[in-house]
Amino acid sequence: MQSSSFRSSNCPGALTVHSRRGFLKQTSAGFGWLALAGLLGEQNRLHASTSPVQPHHTPRVKNVIFCFMDGGPSHVDTFDPKPALKAHEGKPIGAGAVSKRSQSSAGRVWLGSPWKFQQRGESGLWVSDLFPRLANVADELCVIRSMVGELPLHGQQNLLLHTGRIIGQAPSMGAWVSYGLGTENRNLPAYVVLNNDWVPNGGLENFGSSFLPATHQATQLRAKGVPVDNIRPSDSFSLQKRKLELLAAQDRVFADRASAASPIESAIANYETAFRMQTLIPEVSDISQEPAHIQREYGVDSTDEHQHYYATQALRARRLVEAGVRFVEITCPSFDSNNSPWDQHGLLKKNHEKNARITEQSVAALITDLKRRGMLDETLVVWAGEMGRTPHTPKVTPTCGRDHHVNGYSLFLAGGGFKPGITFGETDEFGNAVVERPLSIHDIHATILHQLGLDHEALTFRHGGRDHRLTDVHGHVIQEILS
Incomplete structure (x- = not known):
């Protein structure tokens, strides 16, 4: 889904550029956004999760x-x-x-x-x-x-x-x-x-x-x-964690503006997994x-x-x-x-x-x-x-x-x-x-x-x-x- 330009109704005559995601979020009392979030949310939950999903049968x-x-x-x-x-x-x-x-x-x-x-x-x-x-x-x-x-x-x-x-x-x-x-x-x-x-x-x-x-x-x-x-980490545990938190925060801001968030959310999940792997993979x-x-x-x-x-x-x-x-x-x-x-x-x-x-x-x-x-x-x-x-x-x-x-x-x-x-x-x-x-x-x-x-x-x-x-x-x- 490509981002598009929409004229803002809050300020007549002014042109504000929104992503379609942002437009849906700010219009129709947010109902458009809720619909989109419903479509993406279940996918993202399954995609980024590292915990087991319920199997179909035993x-x-x-x-x-x-x-x-x-x-x-x-x-x-x-x-x-x-x-x-x-x-x-x-x-x-x-x-x-x-x-x-x-x-x-x-x-x-x-x-x-x-x-x-x-x-x-x-x-x-x-x-x-x-x-x-x-x-x-x-x-x-x-x-x-x-x-x-x-x-x-x-x-x-x-x-x-x-x-x-x-x-x-x-x-x-x-x-x-x-x-x-x-x-x-x-x-x-x-x-x-x-x-x-x-x-x-x-x-x-x-x-x-x-x-x-x-x-x-x-x-x-x-x-x-x-x-x-x-x-093998070159930084201390606390410094790595702070860097990871900063990176995740930046990615989430970008994901909120992007037309498709799941690749970004997957990247965040991969960073977090890599961070946790540092001790266990060598072992x-x-x-x-x-x-x-x-x-x-x-x-x-x-x-x-x-x-x-x-x-x-x-x-x-x-x-x-x-x-x-x-x-x-x-x-x-x-x-x-x-x-x-x-x-x-x-x-x-x-x-x-x-x-x-x-x-x-x-x-x-x-x-x-x-x-x-x-x-x-x-x-x-x-x-x-x-x-x-x-x-x-x-x-x-x-x-x-x-x-x-x-x-x-x-x-x-x-x-x-x-x-x-x-x-x-x-x-x-x-x-x-x-x-x-x-x-x-x-x-x-x-x-x-x-x-x-x-x-x-x-x-x-x-x-x-x-x-x-x-x-x-x-x-x-x-x-x-x-x-």
């Missing part, structure tokens, strides 16, 4: 930890065994398997997995030898084998995974959770990204709040060095307080710097949810300057093994640690990339790899009321396409929100003339995978 989950495997781990090399691939390795896939969405051509050949699969735990869940540590927690995993994406492009699929839209321009899942529930700890943000010093394809929109107020975008903590810049981020055996369990002692940093972030994730952060995301380190670390078009065996070595011990330790502390029932761990990888390749060689694949891929969820030790959905005998119970990321989003006590159809925000939601016009809760 929640099963309090916190989410999202282990983002950027680049697309291969489903047929991790959780979806396909013996037919090995039996037909090197043979042309044929016209019947061609799919434009997986960038296939009839001349490509099938590629078997370089790793063996075994049934693990009491559940008998199939897990590849690529993941020996995750195999030890197989009985906690709910594996979805029937994910279907939209476009075999990293940026678009990353945005779809995070925001529910391939074009982005919408809040991330973490921002929606923050908006719907707030934080359990007013001294910490509701949404934290534990980043590993790079930005994924799709950009910072993956972690943004878009049209939701800025209070709901991710706070990022880096792995190396100081987690957050300028978090929560300091994993040296953890016993040595816990640090070893996560892999903090690894001589591989990438594994060390990932383990550090995974252990911080547990500490953050313990402290009351609603939604924590962990990104993967990049070991070859590729901001899609699991993207192995070549050197599949070497680099998938490198990614597994960097991440899987820490993810398995996180699940084990949460369960040991009695937190796994109320904490959901999500392990997912934005896509899978083709079960075929241009030519079988010692250095060959797999390309982007969205016709069928896998992810898993652990804890949070999901059935443990099960698989859901199926791909065909080659892992080329989903043949049973296809799911979209909107279905996963809807089910995660449901476990948090949020109805994905009711969690909406009015923007651009219509109500928006994380799942857009899609998604359903997958009751079959919930215990």
